[in-house]
Amino acid sequence: xxxxxxxxxxxxxxxxxxxxxxxxxxxxxxxxxxxxxxxxxxxxxxxxxxxxxxxxxxxxxxxxxxxxxxxxxxxxxxxxxxxxxxxxxxxxxxxxxxxxxxxxxxxxxxxxxxxxxxxxxxxxxxxxxxxxxxxxxxxxxxxxxxxxxxxxxxxxxxxxxxxxxxxxxxxxxxxxxxxxxxxxxxxxxxxxxxxxxxxxxxxxxxxxxxxxxxxxxxxxxxxxxxxxxxxxxxxxxxxxxxxxxxxxxxxxxxxxxxxxxxxxxxxxxxxxxxxxxxxxxxxxxxxxxxxxxxxxxxxxxxxxxxxxxxxxxxxxxxxx
Amino acid sequence: xxxxxxxxxxxxxxxxxxxxxxxxxxxxxxxxxxxxxxxxxxxxxxxxxxxxxxxxxxxxxxxxxxxxxxxxxxxxxxxxxxxxxxxxxxxxxxxxxxxxxxxxxxxxxxxxxxxxxxxxxxxxxxxxxxxxxxxxxxxxxxxxxxxxxxxxxxxxxxxxxxxxxxxxxxxxxxxxxxxxxxxxxxxxxxxxxxxxxxxxxxxxxxxxxxxxxxxxxxxxxxxxxxxxxxxxxxxxxxxxxxxxxxxxxxxxxxxxxxxxxxxxxxxxxxxxxxxxxxxxxxxxxxxxxxxxxxxxxxxxxxxxxxxxxxxxxxxxxxxxxxxxxxxxxxxxxxxxxxxxxxxxxxxxxxxxxxxxxxxxxxxxx
Numbered sequence: 001x002x003x004x005x006x007x008x009x010x011x012x013x014x015x016x017x018x019x020x021x022x023x024x025x026x027x028x029x030x031x032x033x034x035x036x037x038x039x040x041x042x043x044x045x046x047x048x049x050x051x052x053x054x055x056x057x058x059x060x061x062x063x064x065x066x067x068x069x070x071x072x073x074x075x076x077x078x079x080x081x082x083x084x085x086x087x088x089x090x091x092x093x094x095x096x097x098x099x100x101x102x103x104x105x106x107x108x109x110x111x112x113x114x115x116x117x118x119x120x121x122x123x124x125x126x127x128x129x130x131x132x133x134x135x136x137x138x139x140x141x142x143x144x145x146x147x148x149x150x151x152x153x154x155x156x157x158x159x160x161x162x163x164x165x166x167x168x169x170x171x172x173x174x175x176x177x178x179x180x181x182x183x184x185x186x187x188x189x190x191x192x193x194x195x196x197x198x199x200x201x202x203x204x205x206x207x208x209x210x211x212x213x214x215x216x217x218x219x220x221x222x223x224x225x226x227x228x229x230x231x232x233x234x235x236x237x238x239x240x241x242x243x244x245x246x247x248x249x250x251x252x253x254x255x256x257x258x259x260x261x262x263x264x265x266x267x268x269x270x271x272x273x274x275x276x277x278x279x280x281x282x283x284x285x286x287x288x289x290x291x292x293x294x295x296x297x298x299x300x301x302x303x304x305x306x307x308x309x310x311x312x313x314x315x316x317x318x319x320x
Numbered sequence: 321x322x323x324x325x326x327x328x329x330x331x332x333x334x335x336x337x338x339x340x341x342x343x344x345x346x347x348x349x350x351x352x353x354x355x356x357x358x359x360x361x362x363x364x365x366x367x368x369x370x371x372x373x374x375x376x377x378x379x380x381x382x383x384x385x386x387x388x389x390x391x392x393x394x395x396x397x398x399x400x401x402x403x404x405x406x407x408x409x410x411x412x413x414x415x416x417x418x419x420x421x422x423x424x425x426x427x428x429x430x431x432x433x434x435x436x437x438x439x440x441x442x443x444x445x446x447x448x449x450x451x452x453x454x455x456x457x458x459x460x461x462x463x464x465x466x467x468x469x470x471x472x473x474x475x476x477x478x479x480x481x482x483x484x485x486x487x488x489x490x491x492x493x494x495x496x497x498x499x500x501x502x503x504x505x506x507x508x509x510x511x512x513x514x515x516x517x518x519x520x521x522x523x524x525x526x527x528x529x530x531x532x533x534x535x536x537x538x539x540x541x542x543x544x545x546x547x548x549x550x551x552x553x554x555x556x557x558x559x560x561x562x563x564x565x566x567x568x569x570x571x572x573x574x575x576x577x578x579x580x581x582x583x584x585x586x587x588x589x590x591x592x593x594x595x596x597x598x599x600x601x602x603x604x605x606x607x608x609x610x611x612x613x614x615x616x617x618x619x620x621x622x623x624x625x626x627x628x629x630x631x632x633x634x635x636x637x638x639x640x641x642x643x644x645x646x647x648x649x650x651x652x653x654x655x656x657x658x659x660x661x662x663x664x665x666x667x668x669x670x671x672x673x674x675x676x677x678x679x680x681x682x683x684x685x
Contacts, residue, residue, distance in 0.1 A: 083663065096663055102655075106648035292466040296448075296452070
């Protein structure tokens with residue numbers, strides 16, 4: 001394996017980690033506020049569909065982005081209605097949303113485009129254009145650092161840089177702002193927050209709004225990357241993001257490393273359909289299942305104990 | 321507790337929730353420019369209009385009874401098993417290995433053996449998430465979802481590399497021996513002079529599913545183990561105090577759950593396809609969630625909900641054929657049913673409770 005191959009694999013790791021990172025941060029805000037969000041997968045899917053559809057019709061991925069975020073937000077609000085307002089089971093609500101997205105995207109997609117659940121493929125302004133950072137062409141000629149800068153650091157789309165920027169931003173919001181303090185408190189001990197005269201309901205809805213926007217960005221990214229929406233294109237990424245969140249122990253910076261790791265795994269799996277190690281050939285099915293296997297191993301706690309926010313998964317019932 | 325009579329809790333609330341879910345399903349059909357009334361007519365005609373339709377409806381219902389019972393057992397122990405899909409996939413592998421291992425002389429011998437094979441493989445696939453939940457506290461919802469993906473990859477690999485007939489273009493196992501053929505409704509009803517469509521896949525497994533429902537009832541409400549499962553589901557701390565070992569209950573409940581999901585394979589793999597194909601479960605494991613929620617985790621409710629979803633599945637296939645509405649419409653309906661009977665339960669329950677309260681007050685006065 002030469003240097004350029006490594007750079008290319010790392011480059012596609014970043015590409016594949018971007019939607020995971022955005023989704024993982026969405027889950028981070030939601031779960032830190034005490035709302036478990038199995039429905040990340042559904043939000044990704046509905047956002048990918050609506051952004052793909054809007055971008056195909058208007059020819060602009062930025063309008064697609066608006067549509068994707070709107071769809072994801074709507075799903076977030078349904079989740080809020082079920083799990084915050086009506087104090088229903090958060091897991092069941094999330095599962096229902098995942099199925100709703102899986103079904104609606106195909107039924108509506110077929111009705112709109114008659115392409116068997118796909119959207120027309122996107123081209124030109126219908127996709128995010130790569131951003132070439134300054135001097136990337138000039139620096140490409142420098143050995144070692146040049147290709148790394150040109151291939152790996154430069155040339156991603158706006159959303160990748162936005163996702164990377166979202167990490168320190170999330171950290172700052174959660175750990176350095178008053179809103180973040182309250183948000184974390186509501187996930188640990190909602191009755192204390194309530195006693196302080198702050199609305200638990202409003203804070204949890206706010207967290208779901210943030211989660212909705214982030215999932216909307218992630219879904220749009222998927223549609224742009226694949227140049228259109230394909231049935232079930234989220235392919236479990238919402239669940240993997242949840243696993244990354246647990247791996248990251250509900251912390252923004254760790255979320256970045258966790259999702260980069262999952263991105264790397266996917267990139268290796270994509271590049272090498274089957275890997276031969278001496279006489280043993282690792283089959284392609286194993287490479288496909290590897291992110292899920294790793295998730296289980298991580299969840300099994302073999303890499304350290306992960307303690308979720310104390311009040312996550314419980315709806316808050318005000319005392320009378 | 322006596323805010324509402326028992327019948328309102330068991331029947332009225334699910335009924336209202338389902339009606340709301342169906343109303344929104346109708347809105348979806350209307351929104352894509354089709355006529356909901358026409359859609360219902362097509363579905364009813366397709367699912368119940370002929371013995372072939374009925375045969376398909378009952379065939380699908382059989383799958384859903386197994387997966388619904390599977391979800392319900394776990395739910396009584398307050399475990400959310402989303403892994404029915406993977407467990408049923410592995411169950412298919414178990415049934416296939418049993419059916420292909422011996423040239424079975426008669427189905428009466430092959431069926432019990434296949435049931436053991438399917439149940440064992442399904443239970444084994446549920447065991448790892450169960451053990452991880454009981455001993456390491458790994459969230460069973462996420463681990464079972466992961467095991468669905470891993471199971472699909474594993475069985476895909478086994479079909480492609482081990483079970484596939486050499487030289488064949490199809491990614492499927494060899495056909496089961498003739499002695500492993502389960503009687504279909506056509507063959508079962510013919511001796512009684514009832515003619516049933518020959519091509520409908522409903523078979524013997526339907527009766528096994530009904531037996532499983534009865535066994536489920538006995539287990540949950542008439543045995544010590546069932547009592548322990550329910551006690552653990554109601555309150556973990558109270559169960560611990562009563563000397564019930566939580567890890568044991570989690571693992572046993574999940575093993576039973578996985579076994580029931582695995583049993584489904586006698587219907588779809590042994591009864592219908594008579595060979596193992598890729599993605600044989602076709603989402604039946606997930607429908608089990610909707611069925612269990614709708615049926616309030618009771619066998620009678622699960623049976624009725626399974627028939628309803630069998631109707632939706634078969635009717636949905638007819639809709640896809642005649643009206644070109646994709647089959648995924650059933651997934652939408654399934655999602656709405658899960659949402660309204662599961663997560664939005666309080667939306668119906670709270671106003672209804674108030675209504676009953678106001679009513680009973682009036683009576684007293």
